[in-house]
Structure formats: structure tokens, C-alpha cells
Amino acid sequence: MKIRDIALAALASTMLTATSAPAFAAPTTLKWAHVYEASEPYHTCAVAASDLLSKATEGRYDIEVFPASSLGKEVDINEGLGLGTVDIIYTGQLFAGRSYGPIAIGGAPFMFRDFDHWDKYRNSDLFGEMSKGYEEASGNHITSMTYYGQRHVTSNVEIKTPEDMKGLKIRVPNAPLYMMFPLAVGANPTPIAFAEVYLALQQGTVDAQENPLPTIQAKKFYEVQKYITLTGHITDALLTIVGGPAWGAMSPEDQAALDGVLDETATCASEQIIQKEKDLVQWFMDNGVNVNEVDRTPFREATMKLHNGPDATWDQATYDKLQAIK
Numbered sequence: 320m321k322i323r324d325i326a327l328a329a330l331a332s333t334m335l336t337a338t339s340a341p342a343f344a345a346p347t348t349l350k351w352a353h354v355y356e357a358s359e360p361y362h363t364c365a366v367a368a369s370d371l372l373s374k375a376t377e378g379r380y381d382i383e384v385f386p387a388s389s390l391g392k393e394v395d396i397n398e399g400l401g402l403g404t405v406d407i408i409y410t411g412q413l414f415a416g417r418s419y420g421p422i423a424i425g426g427a428p429f430m431f432r433d434f435d436h437w438d439k440y441r442n443s444d445l446f447g448e449m450s451k452g453y454e455e456a457s458g459n460h461i462t463s464m465t466y467y468g469q470r471h472v473t474s475n476v477e478i479k480t481p482e483d484m485k486g487l488k489i490r491v492p493n494a495p496l497y498m499m500f501p502l503a504v505g506a507n508p509t510p511i512a513f514a515e516v517y518l519a520l521q522q523g524t525v526d527a528q529e530n531p532l533p534t535i536q537a538k539k540f541y542e543v544q545k546y547i548t549l550t551g552h553i554t555d556a557l558l559t560i561v562g563g564p565a566w567g568a569m570s571p572e573d574q575a576a577l578d579g580v581l582d583e584t585a586t587c588a589s590e591q592i593i594q595k596e597k598d599l600v601q602w603f604m605d606n607g608v609n610v611n612e613v614d615r616t617p618f619r620e621a622t623m624k625l626h627n628g629p630d631a632t633w634d635q636a637t638y639d640k641l642q643a644i645k
Contacts, residue, residue, distance in 0.1 A: 346373060346381045349565060349577075351407040352390040352399065354513045356537045360595075361409055361465065361557065362386045364587035368580050375576035380569075382407070388514040394493060400459045400562035407565070407581075409465065409557040413494035418457035420632030422449045422558075424641060425464075427626065428500035429619040431554040436644060437466075441556065445640050458563035462578050463585035466592050467555040468531025473544035475526055479613055481505070481621050490516055490528040499630055500529075500552045503622040520544060531555065532599040533592055541608045548611045549600075550618055559585060 349372075355361045362384060369382040390396055390405055397414050399405040416423025424430060425446070431437040440446055441464045450461040478484055485505035491497035493510040501508035509525050519525050520543040528540060529552070535541055559581050566574065603610050625631075627638055 344379075346376075346378055347568075349380060349382045349406040349561075350390070350404075351382050351384045352396040352405040353384075353386060353409040354388045354393050354396075355386060355409070355534075357386045359533065359537050360588040360591035364584045364591075365409075367587065368584045371580045371583060372577060375580055376573050379573060380577070388512075392493075392512045392514065400560060401457070401564070403562060403564040406562050408560055408562075410560060411467075411492060411494065412556060412558060413492070413496045415453055415457075415461075415558050415560065416494070416496065416632050418459075419449070419453040419455075421634070421637050422453050423494075423496055424449075424633045424637060426553060426555060427496055427631075428503070428552045429622045430626070430641065434469075434554060437554045437556070439644050440641060443644055445637070445644070449637075460561045460563070460566045461558050462561060462581040463559040465557045465559065465585040466589035467557050468533055468592050468596055469549075469551040470529045470531055470553040470555050471535070472527055472529045472548045472550050472552075473535060473540050473546065474548065475545050477546055477609070478548040478550075478611065481617050488526045490519060490525040495630060496632070499625050500550075500618075500622050503625050504618060516540065517543065529553075531592070531596070532603070533595040536595075536599060536602070541603060541606070544608075546609045546611060547603055548613055550613065551615055552618060552622065 351365055353361060353365070365382070365384045369384075373381045391399060393410060393414055396405050396408045397410055397417070400408060412426035413423045416426070425440065431440065446464070454460050472478060472484075472489070474487065476483065476487065481504040484501070487506040488509055489501050489506050490511045491501060491508045493512065498508040511519050511525065516528055517538060517540060520528060520540060527544070529550070530538070530540065532547070535547065541547070561577065569577065600610055627635055631638075
């Protein structure tokens with residue numbers, strides 16, 4: 320049968336059934352916004368989530384993903400959750416901390432001893448309690464946590480000790496707690512939106528920035544920075560958050576389905592980031608970037624003095640519970 324005949328037959332079938340059967344409702348499309356590149360696992364895994372959600376909800380919901388700050392900077396998309404202009408976001412814990420301070424503790428510098436400590440925290444009762452506190456404060460629902468990687472410093476000056484960072488103008492995300500590590504080592508933290516970092520480095524607006532190795536590669540920061548210093552000062556993660564309006568409009572069954580799909584998505588991206596971290600030190604070296612291994616102890620000791628200082632958005636009891644996780 321020719322394609323034209325197939326099309327005519329399909330049209331005739333559609334016209335015949337249109338009067339005898341109810342039309343299927345179009346799916347509700349959830350808008351997922353983030354600030355990362357379309358090439359990164361955060362995005363590719365989120366795109367794959369659409370088919371998973373459609374199947375899990377029998378076609379009632381699907382997802383459209385908007386990468387690279389196309390629906391706004393990180394502050395904008397956090398605000399958009401409550402307004403209903405976005406339905407799902409990835410965001411840093413420090414941005415979520417603007418609505419509920421204690422949850423920012425997971426994004427503070429040198430808060431975790433190592434990856435294993437972080438991994439146990441994300442599955443802990445403590446994280447569950449703080450997620451509930453965030454939902455009560457903001458009206459939005461945290462579903463998952465995705466590993467973002469250890470944050471390291473890139474710069475145009477060599478860094479071996481905390482003293483080498485004194486006076487260094489370093490870009491940080493626009494959330495106050497990101498300033499804790501630079502301030503602890505005498506650097507000058509400068510908030511700049513993520514989408515503007517490459518140009519700021521290229522033009523010399525700032526001397527340095529800090530991000531995990533996969534992000535440094537994806538955003539090509541190594542093209543305009545001579546050194547990567549493996550400070551590992553934050554074991555970072557992204558929260559996946561569903562806006563209150565979208566979450567409240569779903570049935571309990573569809574909420575459970577979305578929760579499950581977003582957990583799968585977090586696992587998908589986390590596994591890829593873990594592997595990338597293992598591979599990228601050599602990749603950067605092969606591409607002519609100076610990668611410095613440093614003794615992290617003096618950087619950590621300088622920063623821990625500030626953990627429960629005036630910038631802390633958590634209480635001592637919360638801090639002690641996190642440190643007690645083994």
C-alpha cells in the first residue's frame with residue numbers, strides 16, 4: 320500500500336471513530352527548567368524521563384525540558400515554582416536554603432568528610448526531615464537528590480595553599496553560603512550568574528571560579544583558565560523540586576509515579592557524573608591544563624571555623640546530627 324493510501328485510510332478511520340468514541344485527553348506537559356548544558360547528564364537524563372512518566376501515568380503526563388537558563392537564571396526558576404511558570408527544576412541546596420535555611424547545610428563547604436558521608440546523608444532521616452521542612456516553608460516538593468560532584472577551583476594563578484588564594488577575585492553562585500569557603504581563605508567572592516561565567520573569566524572580570532570537573536569541561540572554563548586546583552571544598556548535589564501548583568494538581572497515584580521517575584533520573588545522572596569525575600583529571604592533563612593536587616587539610620581547617628558562625632542557616636543540633644552520620 321502506498322503512503323498516500325495509508326494516510327487516507329487513517330483519515331477515514333479517524334473520522335469514523337470520532338463520532339463513536341470519546342477523544343483521548345492530551346497529556347499535561349510539565350515544564351522542567353535548569354541552568355545546565357544540553358550535553359550534560361542532568362539534561363539528557365531529564366529528557367529521557369518524559370517517556371518514563373508518560374508510561375507510568377498511562378499518558379496523563381509528560382515532560383518538556385528547558386536547559387541552559389532558557390527559562391531564567393537559578394533565582395528565577397526557583398521563584399517560578401510557586402508561580403507555576405515552571406513545574407520542575409534542578410537547583411543547588413543553597414538556593415533552596417533561601418526558603419528553608421537548614422536544607423542549605425548539605426551544600427556548605429567541607430560539610431562532608433567524603434563521598435560516602437554524603438551518600439549516607441542523602442538517604443538519611445535527617446535529609447527527609449529537612450525536605451519536609453522545606454515543603455512546609457515553600458509549598459514545593461523535593462523528590463530527589465542528584466550528585467553534582469566535588470567542587471574545585473580554576474584560576475589563572477597557581478594555588479597550593481590557602482595563602483595563595485588571598486585577594487583572589489573568585490566567581491561564586493548567587494547564594495550567600497557559597498562565599499564561606501572564599502572568605503575563609505581570604506579570597507574575594509564575586510556572585511555572577513552561571514550563564515555569564517565564561518565571559519567574566521575571559522574578560523578578566525574575575526580571576527577564578529569553582530565547579531565540579533564535569534561542569535568545568537561542559538562549560539569550557541578550562542579554555543580561559545590555566546589551573547585546576549583539586550580543593551574538593553564542596554561535595555555538591557542538585558535537588559529536584561516539583562512546584563506546589565503542579566504537585567497539588569496531581570492525584571496521589573500520579574504523584575507517586577512522578578516521584579519514582581525523578582528518583583530514576585537522579586540515579587541516571589549521578590552515575591554518569593561519578594564516572595566522569597574518575598576520568599576527567601587525566602582528560603584535562605591530556606588537553607594541556609595544569610591540574611594541581613593539594614593537601615586539603617589546611618583549606619578544610621580554615622573553613623570549619625565558620626561552619627556554625629553568623630552565616631550558618633542551621634542550628635547546632637542539625638550540624639551535630641549530620642556530622643554523626645557514619
